[in-house]
Amino acid sequence: MSIETGTPAEAPAPTSTPEESRQWTARVRHAAESAFPPHQLLPDRQPAYMASWIYVFGVLTVVSLAWVIITGCILAIMGPSWWHVSSAGHLVNSLHLWSVEAFFFFMVIHLWGKFFMAAWRGNRRLTWATGVISFLASVGAAFTGYLSQQNFDSQWISTQAKDGINSTGAGAVWNVLNFGQMLMWHIVLLPIGVAAIAGLHVLLVRRHGIVPPFDESDADPAPATASAIAADEPA
Amino acid sequence: MFLGVLLGALINLNGSGHYIHWGFIQMSVANFVVIVLMIVVFVLAILLPFPKRKRGGQ
Amino acid sequence: MSHHKKPRRFKPDRDVKEWKGAYVPYDILKEAFVAFLAVAVLIVLLAVVFSSPDEPAITLKSWSTIDPVDFAQTAITELDGTSATATYGPPYNSTPDASQHIGFFEPDQWFGVHQPIDTARDFVTGPLQTLPDQPVTEAAIALYQHSTAAQQAAWTTAYEKAVANATDVNGRLHVPAGRYGPVGLMVGSLTAMAQTGGLDGTLLSEGQFYNTNYTKPLLFLADGTYLSDQAQAQHLSGDQWGMMNETGNYPGQAWLWLYTMWYQVSPMNSSANGDLEVWVIMMVLSVGLIFLPFIPILRSVPRWTRVYKLIWRRHYRELAGT
Numbered sequence: 045m046s047i048e049t050g051t052p053a054e055a056p057a058p059t060s061t062p063e064e065s066r067q068w069t070a071r072v073r074h075a076a077e078s079a080f081p082p083h084q085l086l087p088d089r090q091p092a093y094m095a096s097w098i099y100v101f102g103v104l105t106v107v108s109l110a111w112v113i114i115t116g117c118i119l120a121i122m123g124p125s126w127w128h129v130s131s132a133g134h135l136v137n138s139l140h141l142w143s144v145e146a147f148f149f150f151m152v153i154h155l156w157g158k159f160f161m162a163a164w165r166g167n168r169r170l171t172w173a174t175g176v177i178s179f180l181a182s183v184g185a186a187f188t189g190y191l192s193q194q195n196f197d198s199q200w201i202s203t204q205a206k207d208g209i210n211s212t213g214a215g216a217v218w219n220v221l222n223f224g225q226m227l228m229w230h231i232v233l234l235p236i237g238v239a240a241i242a243g244l245h246v247l248l249v250r251r252h253g254i255v256p257p258f259d260e261s262d263a264d265p266a267p268a269t270a271s272a273i274a275a276d277e278p279a
Numbered sequence: 280m281f282l283g284v285l286l287g288a289l290i291n292l293n294g295s296g297h298y299i300h301w302g303f304i305q306m307s308v309a310n311f312v313v314i315v316l317m318i319v320v321f322v323l324a325i326l327l328p329f330p331k332r333k334r335g336g337q
Numbered sequence: 338m339s340h341h342k343k344p345r346r347f348k349p350d351r352d353v354k355e356w357k358g359a360y361v362p363y364d365i366l367k368e369a370f371v372a373f374l375a376v377a378v379l380i381v382l383l384a385v386v387f388s389s390p391d392e393p394a395i396t397l398k399s400w401s402t403i404d405p406v407d408f409a410q411t412a413i414t415e416l417d418g419t420s421a422t423a424t425y426g427p428p429y430n431s432t433p434d435a436s437q438h439i440g441f442f443e444p445d446q447w448f449g450v451h452q453p454i455d456t457a458r459d460f461v462t463g464p465l466q467t468l469p470d471q472p473v474t475e476a477a478i479a480l481y482q483h484s485t486a487a488q489q490a491a492w493t494t495a496y497e498k499a500v501a502n503a504t505d506v507n508g509r510l511h512v513p514a515g516r517y518g519p520v521g522l523m524v525g526s527l528t529a530m531a532q533t534g535g536l537d538g539t540l541l542s543e544g545q546f547y548n549t550n551y552t553k554p555l556l557f558l559a560d561g562t563y564l565s566d567q568a569q570a571q572h573l574s575g576d577q578w579g580m581m582n583e584t585g586n587y588p589g590q591a592w593l594w595l596y597t598m599w600y601q602v603s604p605m606n607s608s609a610n611g612d613l614e615v616w617v618i619m620m621v622l623s624v625g626l627i628f629l630p631f632i633p634i635l636r637s638v639p640r641w642t643r644v645y646k647l648i649w650r651r652h653y654r655e656l657a658g659t
Contacts, residue, residue: 086366092359093652095331097324100372103365107373111380128391137391138384145383146376148592149313153321161648162639164630166353176627183592190590196392197584200568202551203559204575211437211612213444216428216451221556224549256356257649258349258640260656288388293585296572303601305578309588325647 085250093257098161101154102249108147109242113235115140120231124192144186151179163255171252174245181238188230191220202226350636390584392571395564397540397554401531404563405510406503408531411561412524413500415456417493420560423456429556430454437613445613452552460557464539465526474526477519484518492518500524508532575600595622 065071118136119127127133155175164172190201202220209215219225297308306314401408414420426435428451436445462478465471481489496517503512510528512521530536540554558564565574573579580597583589599618605611630636639645646653 088362088364089360090363090365091356092361092655093356093649094361094363095329095651096648097327097329098321098648100368101324103369103372104376107369107376110373111376115380134388134391135384138387138389139380141389142380142383142387143376145313145588146380149317149320152592153317153324156321157324157648160639160642160644162350162636162645164636165349165351166355169630172630173627176623176629180623186590193391195394196567197390199394199555199558199564200573203555203564204580208612208616210425210428211445211610212616213427213446213448215445216448219428219452219550219552221552222550227549253356256353257652258645259354260653289386292387292587293390296582296584296586298572298577305572307572307582307586307589309583309586310581310591313588313591325644329651 079251080247087250091254091256094254098153098157099254101150101157104150105147105154106242106246108143108150109238111143112140112147113239115143116231116235124194124227128194144189147182148186151182155179161255162258165255166252168248168252168255171245171248174241174248178238178241178245181234181241185230185234185238188226188234191223191226192230194223198223350633350640351630387587390587392584395558395567396534397531397536397558398534400558400561400563401528401536402508404561405505405508405528405532406500407561407563409500409503409510409512409524409528410497411557412461412527413493413496413520415460415557415560416462416520416523417490417497418457420456422454422556422560428452437610439610439613439617442613454553454556459553460540461523461527464530464536465523467539468526468530468535471526474522477522477526480519481523488518492516492520496520496524576606595619 065074115136119133119140122130122133127137158172158175187201187205191198191205206215206220209218209220218229292309299306299308299311397408411420415423418424422429424432424435426432427445427449430453431450436443438446462482465474465478468474481492484492495515496512499513499515499517499521503510505511510525512525515521527536530539537554540557541548541551568574568579569577571579571584572582573584575597578594578597578601580593580600581589581591596615596619599605599615600611605614605618608614625632625635
């Protein structure tokens with residue numbers, strides 16, 4: 045201990061003993077460190093081929109989701125009826141609606157871009173899959189949002205949607221006419237789900253990197269060596 | 280602050296809607312505008328030049 | 338992540354040679370912050386300029402006051418068990434052959450009745466019996482409930498015929514005379530109860546103080562034509578591609594375009610199992626999109642359409658220059 049500052053003295057990073065290496069904590073830490081080295085998790089550079097405005101739509105989608113959540117939290121502070129009786133509440137509801145429209149707007153453009161880049165190449169299929177699942181989960185989250193409005197829209201959407209959902213059997217448990225249930229799915233379960241899947245998607249992007257361009261010399265694909273067909277982190 | 284402005288929207292989108300009928304497709308003008316905007320923004324994103332950066336080496 | 342050690346054929350739509358070329362500095366957190374501010378400005382502009390829609394909900398009170406004839410016509414179908422809810426099948430009741438199915442696949446039936454509704458009791462006699470000091474109504478209900486099924490059917494059929502010609506006289510229901518026994522009084526009382534607002538509260542109640550489950554009032558409302566007429570006027574009906582739409586001129590849910598499209602197409606547009614058929618189609622397509630990287634031909638579309646040449650044109654120019 046340093047007497048003057050009360051902070052622990054600088055010590056070299058301890059190497060794990062065999063006993064510690066078997067610990068869950070140590071093993072999780074080692075796995076996280078090797079999957080996401082800090083310079084890869086928060087890189088300060090990107091491949092030179094990333095020279096197009098299409099690449100900003102991923103981050104635009106993420107920040108739109110952030111605004112959906114922030115405006116949703118403000119609505120949550122005052123409760124689900126606030127926006128019907130307060131002009132400030134109606135403004136926050138409008139911000140929430142338009143941030144959802146922006147979220148889907150940017151997400152679909154991002155999807156189009158990633159499709160035309162065939163961004164699943166090089167073992168990035170899970171990145172693609174989590175992106176599609178994020179989209180599907182977001183559609184569900186938006187749907188429960190429409191149900192939570194407590195107005196004519198909610199009445200019509202719920203009484204119509206019940207037929208589709210009941211036909212699958214899910215209506216036995218997931219009752220779109222039950223405002224309380226749908227509100228809790230909208231503000232608790234689905235935001236956690238969407239954030240978790242979107243978070244995993246972003247982590248996978250950091251792990252595998254941005255897909256390189258098509259190789260124009262690959263007009264006639266030939267067998268390649270193992271070192272060329274690796275989908276690992278960029279050098 | 281700006282809350283007073285928001286007692287009414289500047290452009291009122293309430294009232295009777297406008298719809299496009301094209302063959303068997305029916306779409307609200309609002310949705311059509313959103314979809315067209317998405318296509319325009321996508322095309323612009325691909326065509327507009329991206330600012331050049333100095334190479335930072337490998 | 339393990340390396341692929343055994344050589345396999347390079348497929349340009351599945352594989353890629355990882356980048357060993359140049360990198361440029363890029364500040365992703367600053368980019369995210371700028372994007373965060375840009376979206377903030379965008380949504381504030383949109384919210385201030387366009388606001389958001391808020392069409393008020395329809396109550397049983399407003400429905401029965403504005404269109405007491407439709408209300409009464411709906412009420413009689415709830416009493417005699419011919420309404421959409423009464424004949425729905427699971428999850429509301431066990432009406433035989435009501436569940437949607439594709440061949441043997443009938444999940445609605447398999448999951449069973451978990452939101453039980455008895456429309457005659459829950460929507461008509463039950464609410465009427467909560468009214469205090471109504472000996473005439475109570476006697477009418479008792480007479481109805483102690484009569485044979487055949488007698489009940491005769492009364493309700495007669496009332497349905499009569500109420501088809503009913504009129505709205507200053508908001509009060511006027512049904513032509515007929516041999517419909519106690520049923521006329523029951524439906525008349527229910528209509529009057531609805532017009533005071535009492536039915537909204539009673540239907541919502543689940544026998545407890547706090548309630549958040551609107552199943553009963555919503556099903557009753559949806560069984561009538563008043564709600565769907567309002568929706569039709571706002572272009573929200575299924576056959577108007579209404580699933581995508583919002584009230585007024587607001588943008589709606591454009592991302593539902595494909596889901597609603599199948600409802601406009603044969604055979605789904607006229608099938609009794611249309612909902613389940615569309616769900617299955619959309620599930621298959623969704624799984625297909627998730628697994629697109631594995632699907633030949635479809636996963637080659639990006640390479641064949643060559644949009645990538647525009648996206649990466651600077652990269653290809655620099656490669657050609659070196």
